Amino acid sequence: MAEALFHTTIFQQLQEELLLLQGLRAPLDAELQETGLGIINQSFPHRAFPVSAVHELMSSSAEDAAATTGFIAGLLGTLMQRGSCLWVSRHRNIFPPALSFFGITPDQVLFVEAPDPKKALWSIEEGLKCATLAAVVGEVQELSFTASRRLQLAVEKSRVTGFIHHRTNRVAGNLACVSRWRIRPIASIPPEGLPGVGFPGWNVELCKIRNGRPGKWNVQWTPQGFSVLPEKVEEQAAVIKKAG
């Protein structure tokens, strides 16, 4: 019995060490921020949303992109208590007043409009190196593995959280990002059968997560934050993806 317990501790220690080597440090207490993702947190290493990492969010249509932006904004609401955020895109289409619905003060967000994709990537990388920022959101059409690795290396030093909003119709290859998400809008559920449009709802698919467990959930954004809808939780087979 004691031997089994001893083995578990050793395993745990080894796991921690491996995570550390892969650039995923256990979040410090000061950094441990409750993003309100509830049960989704179980899928992450260290059981908390990986801050100081680069996340990739894929979207293929304008509707998906809007849902993805909403999801990012929901996460930013918590992260931006630490500082401001740099939002890099080719063309500005974000309507800043909408960000205040997600708990963000829109004037804390610095929008950068890059003239071409290469310069967009450059400013995302520079932003990720700047430890003063809480987060960097970058909208890109194309991202190569090398570029994603550069971004991941930048955050490991500065501990900024990066969100790469990857807007493409193509099947994306492997990237060095810590996770890959796909957010799609789902029909909202108006409270207690009232008419009209309810709170925004999304189908959140965590396609890949390094050292975690991918899954699919239906999430709603309420004024109190994220709420994961319980009845439709679909647990995927426990497949631990290898680190990319």
Next chain:
Amino acid sequence: MRRYLSIWFPALLADRALRLRPGLKDTPFIIAAPERGRLMVKAASTPAVKKGIVRGMVVADAKALLPALKLFHYKPGVEEKLLTRLAEWCLRFTPVVSPGLPDGILLDISGCPHLWGGEKLYQDAIVHQLKTIGYEVCTGIADTVGAAWAIARFGAAGFIAAPGQQEAALNPLPPAALRLEPPVLERLQKLGFAHIGSFIAMPSTVLRRRFGQALLTRIAQALGHLPETPTALQPAVIFREQLSCTEPVHTRIAIDIALETLLQQLCDSLQRSGKGLRSAVFKINTVDGGSQEIFIGTNRPVRNTAHLLKLFEPKMTTIAPGMGIEVFTLEAPAVEAFSGRQEAIWNTLGGADTGSELAGLLDRIAGRFGDAAIKRYQPAEHYWPERSVVAAGLSEKTGAAWRSDRPRPVYLLPEPEPVIVAAPVPDYPPMLFRYRGKVHNIARADGPERIEQEWWLEQRLVRDYYVVEDEDGARYWLFRAGHYGAEKPQWFLHGFFA
């Protein structure tokens, strides 16, 4: 012993107007300003003066004399600005210059004229150079401010009062040359004093009783018994450093070292005067006579060498040393006060950090893509969605607050895109709409939210906005422009909700 040179511009404003519009050389024109409900002549051009139009006339009278007269409006404060500029220009002749309103400049020339080969040549040089620029001037040199002033305005052209001879120079001049108030001048004229010489030797008690202390003070100042110190112009400090090489240099390392040295010197001098630079120009002069420039700008006052070096770095590759570089110059054309308050503003943006790291990042981005690439939005007090946000500067704050009582889409199309809808009249949400060839059946809808055009800004149709959700769960912001009536209103898609 001090020597003063007084410059008088008899037609300062008219000369300036001619300088701005050389085509007016032979046209009679006046510059007029409203005074007690009438337009008065403030300055007149030479052809106008020949026709008898003088300063102080009513414009209506002048027009009666010469109907073809051209009229320009006087801008208040223009003389002061002009005289300051001219005084700054005069700094090439002496370090102590003071502009004297309304139409003169005083130069303290003590110890300067011998560099031009004597007072006569010195004075000629000044008159000639001002004439080349386009200003007619009269000058006078004397031991005192008062005497120089008097000679310039009332003496013979270019008269130089020898040291100690100011009394002899003043004697034939009229009393007005003593810079007196009009009531005193009137009384002097009434008593028949046409020249200064006729009363200057009178006992002071007699003069004081009849004309007051002011006359005695002015006489004493003109003769040099009372000291008079004009306020000297303080020229703006120029932040500029230069580095000359003993041997022409070509290598990148040498250029980097030169830039770093110059930046260090410039930042030191900025530190001493409590300033930070907003822009800097790095100039190089090559052996073959060519010159090249690199320009950088910053988002806020900076005097950090490392930060500035980083801004210059991406542009350094554009330097072509050619035959070799002889002289490096670093100049800061725009500087601003470096205050702690600005730091505080950056703290709100930058969290716990002093903000300098963030500022450095923004400067680098702005240096690459231009200032317009970085935007921060502030709410504006407008309901019309396109006008409800303004791009603000990095440290500005508008008074308005962000509203979140009405649904607003995360994506707003820059231009509303027309869609084809099937909607029941009069003001129900549509049942389906077709956007880019795809039909969306609407499952849920909210609205309408009517947003009226602000008629004082623009006249356009009202918009009735609906939040709609299609069968797939995607949410859109649609609006109908105008009401159902004679014309069929057009529907538009304006945004996507999260």
